[in-house]
Amino acid sequence: MNKEDHVKVCIVGAGKVGKSLAAQLSDSGYKVTVIDTSLEQVNNISNSYDVICYQGNGASTEVLEDAGVASAEIFIAVTGSDELNILSCLTAHELGAKSTIARIRNAEYSVQSDFYTERFGLTLIFNPDYNAASEIMRLMHLPIATKVELFAHGKCQLVEMKVEEGNSLIGSNLIDFSQKHNIDLLICAIVRKGQIMIPTAQDVIQLGDVLCLTGSPASFNDAFLKMNIKTKRIKSVMIAGASRIARYLASALVKEHVKVTLIERDHTKAVKIADEVPGLSVMCSDAMSYFESMSDSDVKNTDALITLTNNDEYNLICGMLGERKNIYRIVTKLNADSTLNEMCHNTRISSVSKEDCAADMIMSYAKSVVAAEDYDAIRALYRLMNGKLEFIEFKLSLDIDPAVETYINKPIRNLKIKPEFLIAGIIRDRASIMPRGNDEILPGDYVIVCTVSKSILQLKDIFEEKKA
Amino acid sequence: MNKRKIIRTLGYIILTLGFLMIPSLIVSAIYQDGDSFEIGSTIAGTLVLGFLMSRVKAPEMKMRSRDGYTIVALAWLIICLIGAIPMYLSGVFESYIGAFFEMVSGFTTTGASVLSNPEYLPHGVGFWRCFSHWVGGMGVLVFVMMVAPMNNENSMHLVKAEVPGPTAGKLVPRMKETSMINYGIYAFLTLMCFILLLIGKVPVYDALCLSFGTAGTGGFSPSSVGFAAYNSYYVEMVVSVFMILFGVNFNVYFLILIKKVKDAFRIEEVWWYFGFIAFSTITIMANIMHTLPSAGQAFRYSFFQVASIITTTGFATVDFNQWPEYSKHVLILLMIVGACSGSTGGGMKVCRVVMVVKSFFTELKHIMDPRHISIVRLDGKKVEKETLIATRVYVCTYFLIICIVTLLISLNNQDFTTNLTAVLSCFNNIGPGFSAIGPMSNFSVYDDWVQLLLSLTMLTGRLEIFPMFMIFSRSSHEKRLSL
Numbered sequence: 001m002n003k004e005d006h007v008k009v010c011i012v013g014a015g016k017v018g019k020s021l022a023a024q025l026s027d028s029g030y031k032v033t034v035i036d037t038s039l040e041q042v043n044n045i046s047n048s049y050d051v052i053c054y055q056g057n058g059a060s061t062e063v064l065e066d067a068g069v070a071s072a073e074i075f076i077a078v079t080g081s082d083e084l085n086i087l088s089c090l091t092a093h094e095l096g097a098k099s100t101i102a103r104i105r106n107a108e109y110s111v112q113s114d115f116y117t118e119r120f121g122l123t124l125i126f127n128p129d130y131n132a133a134s135e136i137m138r139l140m141h142l143p144i145a146t147k148v149e150l151f152a153h154g155k156c157q158l159v160e161m162k163v164e165e166g167n168s169l170i171g172s173n174l175i176d177f178s179q180k181h182n183i184d185l186l187i188c189a190i191v192r193k194g195q196i197m198i199p200t201a202q203d204v205i206q207l208g209d210v211l212c213l214t215g216s217p218a219s220f221n222d223a224f225l226k227m228n229i230k231t232k233r234i235k236s237v238m239i240a241g242a243s244r245i246a247r248y249l250a251s252a253l254v255k256e257h258v259k260v261t262l263i264e265r266d267h268t269k270a271v272k273i274a275d276e277v278p279g280l281s282v283m284c285s286d287a288m289s290y291f292e293s294m295s296d297s298d299v300k301n302t303d304a305l306i307t308l309t310n311n312d313e314y315n316l317i318c319g320m321l322g323e324r325k326n327i328y329r330i331v332t333k334l335n336a337d338s339t340l341n342e343m344c345h346n347t348r349i350s351s352v353s354k355e356d357c358a359a360d361m362i363m364s365y366a367k368s369v370v371a372a373e374d375y376d377a378i379r380a381l382y383r384l385m386n387g388k389l390e391f392i393e394f395k396l397s398l399d400i401d402p403a404v405e406t407y408i409n410k411p412i413r414n415l416k417i418k419p420e421f422l423i424a425g426i427i428r429d430r431a432s433i434m435p436r437g438n439d440e441i442l443p444g445d446y447v448i449v450c451t452v453s454k455s456i457l458q459l460k461d462i463f464e465e466k467k468a
Numbered sequence: 469m470n471k472r473k474i475i476r477t478l479g480y481i482i483l484t485l486g487f488l489m490i491p492s493l494i495v496s497a498i499y500q501d502g503d504s505f506e507i508g509s510t511i512a513g514t515l516v517l518g519f520l521m522s523r524v525k526a527p528e529m530k531m532r533s534r535d536g537y538t539i540v541a542l543a544w545l546i547i548c549l550i551g552a553i554p555m556y557l558s559g560v561f562e563s564y565i566g567a568f569f570e571m572v573s574g575f576t577t578t579g580a581s582v583l584s585n586p587e588y589l590p591h592g593v594g595f596w597r598c599f600s601h602w603v604g605g606m607g608v609l610v611f612v613m614m615v616a617p618m619n620n621e622n623s624m625h626l627v628k629a630e631v632p633g634p635t636a637g638k639l640v641p642r643m644k645e646t647s648m649i650n651y652g653i654y655a656f657l658t659l660m661c662f663i664l665l666l667i668g669k670v671p672v673y674d675a676l677c678l679s680f681g682t683a684g685t686g687g688f689s690p691s692s693v694g695f696a697a698y699n700s701y702y703v704e705m706v707v708s709v710f711m712i713l714f715g716v717n718f719n720v721y722f723l724i725l726i727k728k729v730k731d732a733f734r735i736e737e738v739w740w741y742f743g744f745i746a747f748s749t750i751t752i753m754a755n756i757m758h759t760l761p762s763a764g765q766a767f768r769y770s771f772f773q774v775a776s777i778i779t780t781t782g783f784a785t786v787d788f789n790q791w792p793e794y795s796k797h798v799l800i801l802l803m804i805v806g807a808c809s810g811s812t813g814g815g816m817k818v819c820r821v822v823m824v825v826k827s828f829f830t831e832l833k834h835i836m837d838p839r840h841i842s843i844v845r846l847d848g849k850k851v852e853k854e855t856l857i858a859t860r861v862y863v864c865t866y867f868l869i870i871c872i873v874t875l876l877i878s879l880n881n882q883d884f885t886t887n888l889t890a891v892l893s894c895f896n897n898i899g900p901g902f903s904a905i906g907p908m909s910n911f912s913v914y915d916d917w918v919q920l921l922l923s924l925t926m927l928t929g930r931l932e933i934f935p936m937f938m939i940f941s942r943s944s945h946e947k948r949l950s951l
């Protein structure tokens with residue numbers, strides 16, 4: 001019996017995020033209860049997934065008691081209304097739910113998330129728009145990458161990048177990568193022709209490969225220099241659509257003195273965002289037609305195009321137009337389950353999805369709740385390539401017993417690791433170490449494991465079973 | 469609104485005016501130079517009139533914005549008419565219109581005079597002349613609201629009409645308390661100024677008059693000799709600094725008072741105000757340096773004059789009529805700019821200038837690309853479209869009125885500089901102008917009808933144009949106004 005089976009999760013709100021969470025959590029073996037006011041949504045979910053559904057208001061004690069919130073381990077409120085989410089979490093907290101998670105989208109509320117966690121007893125507040133904006137920000141800092149993630153409070157960075165023509169790495173194997181090119185990064189996965197693989201030392205890097213690299217955030221620029229890749233600082237950005245993500249993103253970019261132009265069709269929205277973000281240049285126009293009207297030199301001076309309207313198709317088409325016009329960096333907001341994601345492969349368009357950000361965060365939290373009693377709890381989980389590749393961050397406790405956990409204090413080269421796993425990084429004393437053969441795992445470390453298989457909860461699961 | 473209600477409200481105002489004249493009676497009693505009877509009888513008459521008017525039974529009715537404006541305009545006219553009575557009775561003025569001009573000049577904190585020798589005024593009347601600056605600076609209605617047992621529900625309309633600046637706000641939920649806080653700050657600063665002047669060995673009566681003139685940013689001096697009588701660097705510096713302090717938006721002091729110093733420093737208008745002062749002082753200093761023995765002297769004169777003109781006080785330590793053209797032009801521009809909104813100063817107000825300049829740049833951007841959305845910000849916050857439109861209309865009307873009045877008084881056959889600066893000076897509540905009405909001369913060069921017109925100009929300027937026109941606008945004479 002899996003550990004997840006004991007964990008009861010209650011989700012209020014069966015919208016996009018609620019649905020995708022219900023699916024993923026129930027797939028992983030959690031006992032999921034979904035509450036929503038709409039009967040149609042409730043039926044839809046209970047027909048598609050192995051979960052139990054209640055129709056009703058998620059803030060009503062009666063409904064919550066019916067749904068058995070008192071015994072729930074995790075309570076997640078993801079309805080469309082922030083106020084309802086907070087109220088539901090408060091009610092569930094009082095009724096006995098162990099941990100409560102609320103989605104808050106209103107910027108005025110989300111800035112005071114510490115207040116909610118400290119005073120109201122909420123466990124976690126997440127703002128998918130803000131998370132998505134941070135992800136785009138990371139891409140802007142490292143424009144060569146198609147995806148950038150931070151681990152372990154920013155100590156370790158994961159970068160997904162495509163090997164393009166002129167890259168000096170082509171033809172070298174992974175041993176050359178670290179020894180000949182002297183690059184302090186680790187290749188933890190290679191995507192070749194749509195297939196993800198965990199590389200062995202002998203694998204050779206080819207043109208068109210997508211590499212997943214980990215390392216400390218500072219080491220990347222140096223590494224790119226050695227790889228003969230010209231990185232360009234993003235100085236001028238164009239954003240289409242005045243969505244919430246755009247607001248967070250624009251204010252972050254303006255703070256870094258990037259020239260930002262935002263195009264929004266709706267006049268009221270345009271005025272609103274111009275008011276909220278000082279220093280932002282706002283155009284009231286259709287993004288596509290604005291694009292058409294731009295002079296060649298204006299296009300040339302635009303380093304990045306970010307399409308964030310509510311319409312996925314529009315975002316993608318707009319991004320494609322940008323690619324056609326040779327804009328250096330293009331980011332598009334797409335829904336997680338959208339088939340449009342396929343269209344982004346083999347282009348320079350990176351896609352970002354709010355739902356992914358939210359689901360990643362909650363899944364990692366759910367996993368850490370399950371593993372909480374173990375020595376090596378999961379602290380965070382990151383997924384790339386539409387969830388096919390996972391990065392899991394484990395925290396080893398200091399009083400771990402080397403006699404029981406045999407992988408402790410041994411050089412990594414002597415450890416037998418299952419082929420679908422790779423130790424992608426070790427964080428010790430707030431610094432990240434690129435794990436080489438001689439490095440050892442010590443108690444108190446954070447260990448980052450890269451995998452294509454999903455079902456592990458403990459670090460020891462990645463090692464070959466010892467023959468007795 | 470019901471006429472009875474207007475009469476009732478005016479009654480309270482007149483009653484308050486009567487009480488406000490009592491200090492002058494005391495001064496007159498102390499100096500014993502023969503104006504006690506005039507002042508005393510005016511007070512008695514005013515109190516009786518006010519009492520009778522305030523007894524008028526009025527039905528409870530909502531006060532509308534229009535009523536607020538009408539009451540404010542009428543109240544200012546009436547207090548000036550009544551206040552001029554003891555002045556006229558004292559016999560120093562040739563005509564009642566002259567006394568009325570002097571009184572309007574006092575209450576509107578203009579400080580323009582028709583007297584060549586104000587020291588001939590009996591002390592009681594002289595005190596009343598300067599005290600009117602102090603009352604008018606912060607606003608008569610604001611004062612009345614603080615003391616009178618009036619229904620405060622709709623008093624916001626009155627305050628909006630009287631308090632200078634494009635927007636009027638409350639500091640605390642209750643209007644009465646807001647008035648009290650403002651008057652508290654005002655009285656405290658006045659007291660400080662008075663004490664510092666006493667330390668500078670200014671006689672008590674002069675120190676009182678000067679601190680009233682400084683606090684209200686008025687500009688009446690107790691004597692024609694003016695500051696030359698004290699011949700003190702210290703006194704001039706005290707007065708300069710306090711003039712500047714009274715020209716600052718009073719919200720700054722309130723924010724400092726409630727220990728929100730950071731917010732106080734965020735008020736953009738005040739920075740522009742200090743910027744204007746610094747720029748003008750330095751350039752004028754450089755411009756007049758060659759005529760003076762030392763740089764210190766140049767700074768003394770330029771700083772005092774810049775402070776006096778930008779705050780629309782109108783004190784003079786030197787005949788700036790004799791200054792080089794550049795300096796005079798800077799002073800004329802400062803006359804138009806004026807002090808901060810929410811201060812005791814007049815003029816167009818710094819924040820209006822800033823807003824107009826900023827909206828010019830947004831318009832420029834808009835013309836370059838009509839799709840460009842640009843926003844006028846003040847203190848980092850968006851300025852509402854309505855405020856912007858109102859500001860633009862105000863500024864246009866402002867210049868229109870200056871043109872029309874200048875044209876009208878040209879019939880009196882003075883030269884252009886005199887006429888223009890007379891209008892600028894009265895409309896912005898400053899006091900002296902240039903040429904024939906320079907700091908060493910006075911408005912007696914004009915005929916009575918011009919003095920009357922300029923009196924109305926001063927009131928229009930002090931009440932920021934709209935209330936004065938509200939009296940004459942047709943809609944306030946609707947049938948339902950009849951008794």
